[in-house]
Amino acid sequence: MSGSNDTRIEIDEELLKRILFEMMFEEKQNNKNETCNDVQMVAKLVKILEKHL
């Protein structure tokens, strides 16, 4: 469970792991290749959330 106060959201552990893995993969790639700046990386991470949720 996470979220603010009475707007509780059920967190799916498996889904969370998949999102985390994908985000980490993107960060790792970016660390290696330095292809994105911070704004672009934030956009990529939000897209990952949109894709899975």
Place this chain on the structure above:
Amino acid sequence: MIIKRIILKNFRQYKEADLNLETGEGSQKNVVLIKGEGGSGKTTFTQAFRWCLYGVTTFRDSDLINTDVIKRMHESGGNAAVSVEMFIVNHGNDYSIKRSLLYTMTSRGIKEDEKTHVVVRDLKGKVLGEHEADLLIRGLIPKALAPYFFFDGERMQNMVEELLSGKSGDISTVVRGLVGLSSLEALMFHLKNSRNTTVLKRIEKEIDVSGDAELARLGKEIENLTSELEALNHGERGLDTLTELHEKTIAEKEGIDRELATYSDVEKLQRDWKMHEEAKAKFEAEKIRKQELFVKNFQTGFSKFSLKAVLLLCNGLLDDEGLEEKGVPDICNTTLDFLIKRGKCICGKDFIEHPECLREIEKLYEYVPPMSAGTMIRELRSFIVNGIENSDSFLDNMQEYIYQIDDAIEKADNEEAQKQLIDKSILTQGDEIKSLKERQLYLIQKEENLRREIYVINRKIGEKEAKLEEVRGQKARRENANLASRKWIVYRAYAEAIYDRVVATYNEKEKELQYTFQKNINDFFRSIYKDGLKIEVNEKYKVFIEGNREMSTSQYYSIVFAFVATTLKMARDRKPDSLSVIDLPEEYPLVMDAPLSAFDKGRIKNICDVLPKIAEQVIIFIKDTDGDIAESHLCDRIARRYQINMNSYTDSTVREA
């Protein structure tokens, strides 16, 4: 990465040098030994490796091109280039990396190109694109770690200082990168930080946009409270800074307490020294006083003393004459006149009847004043006797003063000897102790002030957090009622959960990394130095020596070796599913300039045992004398030997030995 060959052209004193560095795959013989006299160009050659890969050197002068070539260009014009080409194997693939710098003769003199030119080719001779080449080189050995793989003996001290001062943030970044902490750090940063470009800020904006004016107001209030909390926690005078300052102050104070404790013996010795100094001054003053008395006694007593012989003679004469015994005390001639005129003696007898009484009375005229020679003689006798007695005590007094002066001198000398027994160097520490005590007092006060400030700031943070929680609750209830923002609320919940997960993983890994790093660096250090010294590593990879002990140069150098060995070991020990963002190659070269110069013979053996085990390829540049010792220890490990010959200051060549 293994370096198979290196070719230098016009690089400083090397007009042409071509070294085969292959050591044979999987062979125990993985050491290439290159010997040369001092000044022959060993350091220059070491720099060629780094220049080829990263385009940097640590030469004091920037000119890379050979001086003879420059002269020739001045004489006959034309162009010339400096180049270093390395042939390497990385992850089983062959590459050549060639860096060159062009020098052109112009009307204004010789002009050096602004940038070096790098060409990377694969096995088939295909030139790699700039980005691909850059990735390949960066993947070989991270630039921040390059100084630890391409050792420059002359810069060893700087490297040690970097490690001990924790100044090199790059090292910390690289070490974190090796074990995957960089990716976690980046993800944490992109999910949530104080700036506006984060995943969570972006989501908040979407939620606000989807909501109504009240939601926007609550959002703004949360933002303000968050900024205020951010400033209170992480601002210039925020909780983080104050806590760090507080911890530092306590640490410094404890350090001073410990230092002052070590000075307690010194303080006692200083007190003793002062006591002896004061006693010596007292005895010296006593000596001077006695000397003055001696002189005074001499001045007053010597005249009488010198008359002693005369006085004794006079006294003897008076004894012989026996004059003064006949005198009649307190009677003068008028008394006798009165008695004669009266006609009666003092005893009452009539002179006529007793004429013998009259005769006796008349005899007395000889001995009473004004004929009172007897009285005067008695006074003279008294004077003489006093004079003789005084002259006798004069000598005794003088003798006593001499004894007292000698005694004072002996006591002063004794105090001086006691002072000498106390090491003089401790006296100079007096100022140090004083300044330490002043600093201690200052720190006590500062610590107290900081504690108060932290208390106040913590209270404010508590108030703000309570308020933030309340406003968030209001906003959450409002959001929940707004279906448009529902999607983003779910995103936020997951983003926050991911952030919490990443922070927890990061903290766990960071702790583990620090522990493992410290353990490994100590293991390696002890393989060279078996004297129980312990090295500590903090979260910024600043290296501490336990107890801040003074260390020898060779011990410092051993720390660098241990650091390199530890970094490589940790890179090798990575788990396959590691999050590492830096892929070090499977094999590593270690190029070292004069690595043994600071070590004694016993340690050289240890170093020679350790070095070939640290890396797959070890290329050692060494002066002739050290080289002979190294050869005796490394004989089973040496694959190739080279000798640098210095033909002139501008021309060195290398031949296989």
